[in-house]
Amino acid sequence: MARRRLTPFSKILIVVLIIGGLYFLLNKLRDPAVKDKIEEVTSSDNTDAKTKDGYKDVINVGVVTWGGYAGGQYFNEGFKANTASRFYKDYGFKVNFEVIDDFDASRDAFKNGSIDLMWATIDAFPTEVEGLSQYQPQVVFQADWSRGGxxxxxxxxxxxxxxxxxxxxxxxxxxxxxxxxxxxxxxxxxxxxxxxxxxxxxxxxxxxxxxxxxxxxxxxxxxxxxxxxxxxxxxxxxxxTKNATHIIADVFVAKKEFIETHKDQLKDLYEGWMIGASELNNSESNKRKAAKILAEGLSQPEDFCFDAINNVRLATHGDNQNFFGLNTSYNGVTGEDLYNKMKVKYNNLGYSTAGAKSWRLLSTKDLVSKTSLSGSSHNSEKQKEFTAVDENLATKESLSSKKVSISFRTGEFRLGENAKQLIDLQFTPIAKAFANARIRIEGNTDNVGNRNSNIALSKKRAQSVADYLINEHNMPVNRFIILGNGPDKPVTGCERNQNADCKSKNRRTDFELVVD
CATH class of the missing domain: 3.40.190.10 (Periplasmic binding protein-like II)
Structure with missing residues (x-):
């Protein structure tokens, strides 16, 4: 049977059709919606999908309904992995924020690897370290301080x-x-x-x-x-926590193995997150944009989300340097301070923290120490500026009062080393934790000697305590309200200074937190 041959016109027509089909296909591939769909299909298994050099296609971050993670979600242009994300545009990978409000479910997700980073608060973390020990959890960066949340x-x-x-x-x-x-x-x-x-x-x-x-x-x-x-x-x-400023710190935790295999990618994640936080801290319009992102991702009203962002201090790069103890001139609360104190406090209350490892073994400073972000927007938070003390503050009812027995030599008002140590053990941590509250220091004496002399002496003693906190711990001068009561405010039951024990109790210093 004779073969039929294609005519020249048929060959030309076939070539035109092939070229036309290729042109149509290329144009469809350029369509962002199609491109996203293809990428979604090809990287549907976010847990295992990896590119070269240890970079995952998608970093999965476990979060709860909270405004303190807005820096990352704002920089990501949403909660879901997407190509509009600045993480994708600037660093080449996507980020997915998984909202898991159930505490146990969030920990299970961390253990089974469906999330790579897990939220935690450093104050409560000592109670759960032992249960996560086989995964070698590491605190990698701070996201926020609660400030009214x-x-x-x-x-x-x-x-x-x-x-x-x-x-x-x-x-x-x-x-x-x-x-x-x-x-x-x-x-x-x-x-x-x-x-x-x-x-x-x-x-x-x-x-x-x-x-x-x-x-x-x-x-x-x-x-x-x-x-x-x-x-x-x-x-x-x-x-x-508007006044109790340094008690609740949100951090993110990763497994040690994941950190070792994804160091560069985690550093990029941290850098982008900090850029996002700095932009929110310095712009109401950016906060409004972030509130819309949170409203969609958390299924909450936009005003609720805007308030949630304002109820935290979004941690900057400078704040993280302070938190991880990388700033030697910082005198405030560090992550190590808070972790160690709460480990003891919870243990004393009967919640065993014996399995909580030391901070040095539980944290990594690499992401923070190896990141370089310049400009004032990345600086650490400044201390609150207090107005000068007036008469109303001298008599205003305090929120709380803590009695500390500081020993002075008879007739003297200067602090000895033992007195300084006592202040640092019993009150300095409280003063730092409640950094936005004023401190009223009231000096008190027994009834031995001249009343007017005792009043003057007790005021000098109270001022000595304030001077120590100002000079040694860099607390603002105007934060302190100084009073000298002399013998006029004895403790209950010792009003007559009837014995040596009562006289000792009355020779005390009262520390009071006063809210403006």
Missing amino acids: DAIVARRGINKVSDLRGKKIAVAPMTPSHSFLIWLLEAGDMSTKDVKIVEVPSAIDAADAFKSNTVDAAVVWSPDDADCVSKVAGSKVLES
């Missing part, structure tokens, strides 16, 4: 910390809420043994307990604090 609401008649004595308080144990309560009670010379703890699963449940009139106070999250106050007549926010 956590609060204690209280019923009518509870106006200061001492009023909580014997009262029922709803709190989620071994959480940031619990940490906040521990610190506040300590500032008022109390402990959780002086109140009736009502354990609840979460801060949301604590708010429900308060609104149902089953407790006298509760440790809650914002905006539940405002909701509680509006629904329980006569109630108030007793204190929040």
Whole structure:
């Protein structure tokens, strides 16, 4: 049978069709929607998908409904992995934020590898280190300090910390809420043994307990604090992290093995996140944009998300340098300080932290130390500027009062080394943790000697304590309210200075937190 041959015209037509098809295909591939769909299919397994040089196509970050992670989500242009992300455009990889509000589920996701970075708060982390030990968790960077996101609401008649004595308080144990309560009670010379703890699963449940009139106070999250106050007549926010500035620090944790195999990528993640945080800290319009991103990603109202961002201090690169102890001139609270203190505090309350490794073995400074970001927007947070003290502050009711017996030689007011050590053990950590509250220092004496002389001497002693905190710990001068009571404010039960023990108790210094 004779073969049929293609005519020249047919050959030309076939070539034209092939070229036309290729042109159409190339144009479709340039379509962003098609490109994204192809990339989504080819990298659907985010856990295993890796490119060369140890870079994953997608870094998965586990988060909760909280405003403190906005720096990363804003820089990512959303919660889901996408090509519009600046992580993708500037560094060549995508980031996916997985919202896991259930605590146990978030830890399971970290253990099984479905998320690469896990949120935690450094104050409560000592209670869970042992349970994660086989995964060798490492704190890699700080995301924020809570600044109003956590609060204690209280019923009518509870106006200061001492009023909580014997009262029922709803709190989620071994959480940031619990940490906040521990610190506040300590500032008022109390402990959780002086109140009736009502354990609840979460801060949301604590708010429900308060609104149902089953407790006298509760440790809650914002905006539940405002909701509680509006629904329980006569109630108030007793204190929040607006003043208790350095107690609750959100950090991110990665497995040691993951860090070792993805160091460069994690450094890029940290750098982009810090750039995002700095842009939000310095622009209301950027915060509004971030609030829209959070509203979509968290399924919350936009105003709720905007308030959530304003209820934290988004940590900058400078803040991280302070947090990891890389700034030798920094005198504030470091991650190591907070971790070590809370390890002891929780252990003393019966929550075993024996398996909590040392900070040196639990943290890595590499991401922070090897990142270079310049410009004032990346600087660490400045201390609060306090106005000059007036007469109203001298008599204003304090939030809390802590008595410390500082020994002075008879007739002297200068601090000895033992007195300085006592201040640093019993009060300096509280002063640093509540950095936005004023400190009223009241000097007191027994009734031996001339009253007017004792008043003058007690004021000098109080001033000596303030001078030590100003000079040694770099606290603002205007933060301190100095009073000398002499013998006029004896402790209850020792009003007559009837014996040596009472006289010793009356020779004391009272440290009070006063909210502006």
